[in-house]
Amino acid sequence: MAVIADSTAEVELLGGPAAGPTSGPASAEPRLARADAYVSVPVLIDGEPLRASGAKAAAEMAMAHATGRAVTTARPAPQAFADAIARCVEAGAASVVVVTMSARLSGTWESARLGAEGAAVPVTVVDSGSIGWQTAELVDTLVRCRPAEGGPSGAEDVRAVAGVHAETARPRLPLFATMPSVKTLLAGGRGAGHAAAGGAAQETAAGPAPEPSPLAAAGPWPVVTFDDGRLTGVLPVGTRDAAVEECVRLAAASAQGSVRLCVETNDPTRAALVEEACASAGVAPPLLCHLSPVLSAHLGAGAFVVSAMGSAART
Structure with missing residues (x-):
């Protein structure tokens, strides 16, 4: 089972990534498991896409706000999710779970739902009910709890993991x-x-x-x-x-x-x-x-x- 998330769940510590491989030297900070793929939520400055991340993105955004430039966002196109799902299927996924920021905050969930239509494998789209770190924690839970190789596959994956763990782990704190x-x-x-x-x-x-x-x-x-x-x-x-x-x-x-x-x-x-x-x-x-x-x-x-x-x- 593959897990896909929108880019708001790709969090980064002030001192470095917060989501990444869980093996390696022990760290005082939590290391969240990453999704198998991320779909970018476009951020535009005067109509031009922001391509930076982390500290560089923060600096560019601060300058844009300070100088009165137009800073806007757009929902990802459904095709962006369709393409991410297709790549996961090509890599061998028998099912896919897509996690998005709250549907009350963005149309990203709807784009993901539309992008999942006609997929070659079962796809469940999960509204995290939140954004940022809390959504990243939900991704982490789904990745860590998905069935091991040789376990349930296909539609069983989606019911066992997305249906159960997504509900119990879904952020509920403000x-x-x-x-x-x-x-x-x-x-x-x-x-x-x-x-x-x-x-x-x-x-x-x-x-x-x-x-x-x-x-x-x-x-x-x-x-x-x-x-x-x-x-x-x-x-x-x-x-x-x-x-x-x-x-x-x-x-x-x-x-x-x-x-x-x-x-x-x-x-x-x-x-x-x-x-x-x-x-x-x-x-x-x-x-x-x-x-x-x-x-x-x-x-x-x-x-x-x-x-x-x-x-x-x-x-």
């Missing part, structure tokens, strides 16, 4: 994000279920307009909560240090005993700030990762996303 301004988030339409940027509700011919997004009045450095891909809370804070501390406090409280947090950021110069916030909250030093270009595109420069780690925290 993400807590903070950024200097919600302007970029609003412009990208990520205040799901709320009015568009500007936030003013207006009557339409079809009836009352949706309630204005709480993001519109959030002010600088709010703490924004995403739960199962939905924006579920906005807490005005006002300063970077206080907002990061609040994200850490909320994530630690949501973990109910988890000993470690993952912090994804596109401002690696602030690693010490995050570590101090965790120390103040009485939790272990965090795992620090680069924020994916997709999240950077929607949160803007200087953003932090904090979440409780799952089983990888204990490996």
Whole structure:
């Protein structure tokens, strides 16, 4: 059984990859098993594809935001998933599981579903309900739990692994994000279920307009909560240090005993700030990762996303 993921699940530690071979010298940091293939989620700067990753991508994204260039994302084409599935089949896969970021955050899940149609082997498309580290942990679980050679194959793979492990391992803890301004988030339409940027509700011919997004009045450095891909809370804070501390406090409280947090950021110069916030909250030093270009595109420069780690925290 092959596992495919979209590129938001290809996380990278501030000091190097977080997903890679699990053999080799022991490391203090968890090493997540990689998917067999990744499908790129396009990030565009003034219409041109961003090709960098890690620290270089963070620097390019920060410069683009600072200079007012247009930073956008696009869902992958269904054919991109079809091609990835075909390559896995050619390599001998009897079945395929495709893991995507939350369908509430992106059309990537729908593209994967369309790309799986007509595949030569059984394909299950799994909505992770999250993005970034939590999705990468789900990929890790599926890779590690897939049947060994000589075990179940084909449709049995999909039922045994995707149906069971994907459900039990699916991230269920919220993400807590903070950024200097919600302007970029609003412009990208990520205040799901709320009015568009500007936030003013207006009557339409079809009836009352949706309630204005709480993001519109959030002010600088709010703490924004995403739960199962939905924006579920906005807490005005006002300063970077206080907002990061609040994200850490909320994530630690949501973990109910988890000993470690993952912090994804596109401002690696602030690693010490995050570590101090965790120390103040009485939790272990965090795992620090680069924020994916997709999240950077929607949160803007200087953003932090904090979440409780799952089983990888204990490996």
